[in-house]
Amino acid sequence: MIDPERLHVSLFFLGGLPEQILRTACEAAADVRVEPFEVSFDRSISFRGQPGSRPFVLVGDDGLRQLASFGECLAPR
Secondary structure (H helix, E strand, O other): OOOHHHOOOOOOOOOOOOHHHHHHHHHHHHOOOOOOOOOOOOEEEEOOOOOOOOOEEEEOOHHHHHHHHHHHHHOOO
């Protein structure tokens, strides 16, 4: 069983960034306000993580379009 506080949705990998940049990103994200939207996952996968770790990952196609759009608004390419 996974504790609910460990569940999350990752939009961006921020590992390896300097602490000040991470702090600035967290402060900026705390100010973001959007209307709620639905997200749905249609399958799960796993992969070899660190020793003793097998991440359980939910993935999806059409059910993640709004989430992908939200991510694009946060960090346009």
